[in-house]
Amino acid sequence: MASRGGSLGLIARLLLLQSELCQVWVAAAVFSTSDFASSHSETTRVNPLLSTQAQGTQMTSQGQTSPFKPFTLGCGRPLMKIIGGVEAQEGKWPWQVSVRVRHMHICGGTLISAQWVLTAAHCIFSWIEYNVKMGDRSIHRENTSLVIPIQRVIIYPEFSSAIIVKNDIALLKLQHPVNFTTNIYPICIPPEAFIVATGTKCWVTGWGKTDPGAPSVPTDTLREVDQHIIHYEQCNTMLKKATSSSHDLVKRGMICGYKEQGKDACQGDSGGPLSCELNDKWVQVGVVSWGIGCGRQGYPGVYTDVAFYSKWVVAVVNQAPRSSPLVFLILPLCLL
Structure with a gap:
């Protein structure tokens, strides 16, 4: 299906060249788009830890404010019910969004409230x-x-990719709340x-790749693939066997999905939801994170465990938080 990364200039070329490992610029921090000068010539640098000074609340579609909670009454129930198909039908996955730079699809993401999107940390570039983009x-x-537009990006403070990607989760605050519709x-x-x-x-x-050997170009139409949940202990056993490795590649905070017929997420799907x-x-149990190839027999896809x-x-x-600094790192990522 799709991937994790992709950007402009050198970053885009690096992603197109890599098959399993690549290097990308990642902002391991929290920042607001107001921190960027229009020319991108300078950036305000502040504390990387989450600030507790600014009280924030969720703006509902009715213009009221209320605390955000898991499993609220108004989530996870599409107003349009459609069953089946490889290409997802309109309104079937109304929380799916495309995270973009200008008009270029970079990663997937998930609407979790009227003003917040959940995605993968490795999708965020400096x-x-x-x-x-949502609703279609x-x-x-x-x-x-x-x-x-995105008003603020918040990356999990302990995100890293030393050897493997860990704590691969980020939040995007929209510039303004959205009204909920069928899509x-x-x-x-x-x-x-x-x-x-x-x-x-x-x-x-x-919207990721449908053929692992094809160029890293997103598909036009949102696609869906079923996966069966594998917890990280079993996932480690499978990956060790497949790679002849003695090291644990999957850690706590990760969850795996697998389909015997070679169905999987791939380049371009990064940051998108694993939904049950x-x-x-409908509950988002995972965020598309990384994998070894796409759809290979015996190689589960690895997701960030949302719970x-x-x-x-x-x-x-x-x-x-109001603001935090940008800490730029070049990270080797094994990405889908």
Whole structure:
């Protein structure tokens, strides 16, 4: 299906050249788009830790404010129900967004409230202003979709890619809240203690590559692939066997998905949701993070475990920081 990265200039060329490993510029910090000069010539540098000075609340579609909570009543229930298909139908995944630079699709993301999007930390590059596109399954069609600039980017403080990608999660604050429609609707975020059972059938969605050997160009239409949940212990066993390695590649805070028939996320799907329907609600259990190739037999796809970071997500959304510094790193990533 799709990937994790892609940007402008040198970054884009590096991503196109890499098959399993690449180097990208990543901002391991929290920053606001107001920190960027229009020429990108300088950046305000401040404390990388989340500030507790600014009280932030979620703006609902009715213009009221209320605390953000996991499993709220108004999440995870699409107003339009459609079943089946490889190409996702309009309104089936109304929380799916495209994280973009200008008109270029970089990564997937998920609407979790009226003003917040969840994505992967490795999708965030330095010196770039982002927007998100939502409300349409087409990656290119503009007249029926909504495009909103990103006001603030918040990366998990301990995100790293030393040897492997860890803590691969980030939040994007939209410039303004959105109104919910049949094609724009938030998914539910699981509470911290939530554990999805091994073998649960879930779905990964995105605009990523459909052929691992093809160029890193997104598909026009949102696509869906079912995956079965594998917890990190079993995932490690599978990856060790497949790679003849003695090292644990999958850590706590990660979850895996696997499909025997070679279905998987791929380049361009990074940051998008792994979603499960539980008790008539759709819950985002994972964020597309990394993998070894795409759809290879015996190689599960690796996702950030959203429940593991649920407490952090809720804290950030309910108490958004004013600012933080940019810390730029060149990181070797094994990306889908």
